[in-house]
Amino acid sequence: MPTPGPPLLELAGVSVSFDGFLALKNLNLQLASGELRAVIGPNGAGKTTFLDVITGKVRPQAGDVRFRGRSLLGRNEHQIARLGVGRKFQSPRVFEQLSVQENLALAVSETKTPMGLLRRPLTNTQRQRIHHLLEVINLAPRARHRAGSLSHGQKQWLEIGMLVVQAPQLLLVDEPVAGLSDAETERTADLLRSLAGDHTVLVIEHDMEFIRRLQTRVTVLHQGQVLCEGSMDRVQTDPRVVEVYLGAGQEQP
Amino acid sequence: MADTRSRWQPRWRQVLLWGMGLALVLALPSLVSPFRLNLLGRYLSLAIVALGIDLIWGYTGLLSLGQGIFFALGGYGAAMHLQLNCHSCSRAAGGLPEFFGLYGVQQLPWFWEPFHSPWFTLVAIWLVPAVVAGLLGFLVFRNRIKGVYFSILTQAALLVFFNFFNGQQKLINGTNGLKTDLTRLLGLMVGSDTMQRYLFWLTALLALFTWLLCRRLVRGRFGHALLAIRDDEARLRCLGYNPTPFKTMVFALAGGLAGISGALYTVQSGIVSPQFMAAPFSIEMVIWVAVGGRGTLWGAMAGALAINMAKSLVSEAWPQTWLFIQGGLFLLVVTTLQGGVVGWFQEGGPRRLLARLGWRARLSTYPALELETGQEGED
Numbered sequence: 001m002p003t004p005g006p007p008l009l010e011l012a013g014v015s016v017s018f019d020g021f022l023a024l025k026n027l028n029l030q031l032a033s034g035e036l037r038a039v040i041g042p043n044g045a046g047k048t049t050f051l052d053v054i055t056g057k058v059r060p061q062a063g064d065v066r067f068r069g070r071s072l073l074g075r076n077e078h079q080i081a082r083l084g085v086g087r088k089f090q091s092p093r094v095f096e097q098l099s100v101q102e103n104l105a106l107a108v109s110e111t112k113t114p115m116g117l118l119r120r121p122l123t124n125t126q127r128q129r130i131h132h133l134l135e136v137i138n139l140a141p142r143a144r145h146r147a148g149s150l151s152h153g154q155k156q157w158l159e160i161g162m163l164v165v166q167a168p169q170l171l172l173v174d175e176p177v178a179g180l181s182d183a184e185t186e187r188t189a190d191l192l193r194s195l196a197g198d199h200t201v202l203v204i205e206h207d208m209e210f211i212r213r214l215q216t217r218v219t220v221l222h223q224g225q226v227l228c229e230g231s232m233d234r235v236q237t238d239p240r241v242v243e244v245y246l247g248a249g250q251e252q253p
Numbered sequence: 254m255a256d257t258r259s260r261w262q263p264r265w266r267q268v269l270l271w272g273m274g275l276a277l278v279l280a281l282p283s284l285v286s287p288f289r290l291n292l293l294g295r296y297l298s299l300a301i302v303a304l305g306i307d308l309i310w311g312y313t314g315l316l317s318l319g320q321g322i323f324f325a326l327g328g329y330g331a332a333m334h335l336q337l338n339c340h341s342c343s344r345a346a347g348g349l350p351e352f353f354g355l356y357g358v359q360q361l362p363w364f365w366e367p368f369h370s371p372w373f374t375l376v377a378i379w380l381v382p383a384v385v386a387g388l389l390g391f392l393v394f395r396n397r398i399k400g401v402y403f404s405i406l407t408q409a410a411l412l413v414f415f416n417f418f419n420g421q422q423k424l425i426n427g428t429n430g431l432k433t434d435l436t437r438l439l440g441l442m443v444g445s446d447t448m449q450r451y452l453f454w455l456t457a458l459l460a461l462f463t464w465l466l467c468r469r470l471v472r473g474r475f476g477h478a479l480l481a482i483r484d485d486e487a488r489l490r491c492l493g494y495n496p497t498p499f500k501t502m503v504f505a506l507a508g509g510l511a512g513i514s515g516a517l518y519t520v521q522s523g524i525v526s527p528q529f530m531a532a533p534f535s536i537e538m539v540i541w542v543a544v545g546g547r548g549t550l551w552g553a554m555a556g557a558l559a560i561n562m563a564k565s566l567v568s569e570a571w572p573q574t575w576l577f578i579q580g581g582l583f584l585l586v587v588t589t590l591q592g593g594v595v596g597w598f599q600e601g602g603p604r605r606l607l608a609r610l611g612w613r614a615r616l617s618t619y620p621a622l623e624l625e626t627g628q629e630g631e632d
Contacts, residue, residue: 095489
């Protein structure tokens with residue numbers, strides 16, 4: 001896969017320590033524009049910290065994070081989000097007291113200031129995007145139900161939907177298929193693949209079948225560092241990976 | 254587009270309800286004694302501060318235990334204007350409000366000067382508390398102070414203001430406060446029955462406006478953002494929203510409403526004093542909202558009215574018991590009725606209670622629930 005031009009996202013020598021524990025150790029990673037990348041790694045490999053660093057929740061002790069050539073360090077979460085970085089959280093985090101539609105309306109909104117929300121109603125284009133997305137995520141009949149009344153899988157989909165209508169350039173997707181049925185998992189993989197190209201997508205997941213279905217480049221994290229990178233087949237046969245991570249998975253057929 | 258048409262078709266039940274409410278408010282002065290009317294007017298003004306608390310606490314999740322600051326600031330604004338315009342009481346002190354004579358003050362303190370103007374006063378009543386709240390809020394929210402730390406901070410700020418106001422005899426008559434009932438406004442004695450009747454209507458009108466304003470704020474995407482801040486602020490940040498201006502704005506707004514409320518309360522109770530900033534009073538305000546139902550505008554208003562009416566009725570009959578009842582109510586809300594009384598009704602509480610008492614309630618089937626989609630999310 002050629003990577004023309006500067007990378008969309010670049011982490012250079014990023015280190016994060018929590019009270020002496022090094023969650024990320026001199027991590028280097030580049031993501032090309034339009035790429036779909038899967039990140040795997042055993043528990044505690046630093047996957048979520050890695051996302052926290054990109055979205056501004058955690059400030060690294062060393063290194064730099066650059067998005068579209070601009071450093072993200074020192075920016076707040078909302079500023080980074082407005083630059084075009086969207087995130088779906090590990091356990092689905094939707095606003096349970098709001099309806100499905102209202103959740104999407106908050107995400108689709110381009111004005112994000114108090115006066116903006118009070119003055120400007122949603123445009124027709126935005127409404128159409130919400131309606132379209134409700135169909136895509138299969139929640140059209142439940143549009144006016146409280147998000148809290150949805151099943152776990154539906155919440156996962158709603159949060160993916162919020163991420164998509166937010167229209168970021170970079171989508172950070174943390175465990176999108178945890179708790180989903182096989183059919184739903186397949187559809188999620190197809191959805192993410194269709195998003196890549198126009199968007200750049202970074203997926204963190206445990207589900208190997210799902211990763212395989214994404215048919216894309218895989219980065220393996222281990223103890224806060226990149227262990228290896230490559231296609232799923234190559235990664236799976238890498239002896240280091242087998243040792244730290246997939247060894248346990250090999251027992252399954 | 255069918256939506257907009259049906260919205261403008263008259264809904265008779267609502268029209269009837271509003272008509273009855275209006276008739277009641279207009280007729281009340283002739284139905285109850287001036288004493289009761291005055292109490293009702295005061296409690297209605299407290300409903301306004303309760304609405305503000307509901308906005309910041311019920312909707313945005315910020316529990317302020319210091320609304321008394323803003324309530325008192327509004328009250329002092331109104332009282333200062335009235336004191337300056339009280340010619341009979343100021344003649345003795347050489348054109349100054351009477352109390353200045355007690356402390357040998359000859360010169361009107363500078364910050365009293367603009368309160369000669371009724372227009373300035375009308376603006377200052379809500380703008381001063383709103384600005385104070387906005388500044389305090391901005392500093393606190395920018396540093397991401399929330400939850401119980403925010404509550405403690407507001408309570409501490411309240412104590413600071415309370416002690417400061419108590420000590421300023423030469424500026425604002427200290428602990429004694431400023432009296433308004435013997436002053437004149439528009440040619441009428443403020444404490445007179447006629448004036449009190451007008452003030453009651455004014456309070457009712459302003460309470461209605463406040464309710465409409467809050468309803469407008471709460472229903473749109475702005476209100477949804479507030480709920481999102483309450484329930485998961487970090488998530489909202491990742492959608493590109495900065496919660497700080499939202500919180501600051503709502504806190505300032507609640508401060509402004511508290512100011513209006515305090516001014517109306519002052520002119521109806523006849524005095525403003527640092528006691529408005531006593532810690533128990535600000536906590537009581539929160540209890541009204543909690544018992545009525547936080548997160549519902551009706552709950553906040555009804556809570557303020559009902560609890561205060563109950564307080565005066567109970568205290569007249571059994572003077573010692575009210576604090577026990579109030580404490581009991583608070584315990585009840587904390588332990589079992591978390592949504593308050595209005596919340597309990599909205600969540601189908603009465604039906605559950607009947608079911609527990611042996612009434613068999615008919616269960617809706619799942620398809621029926623699906624068909625109800627149109628009705629959900631209306632409120």
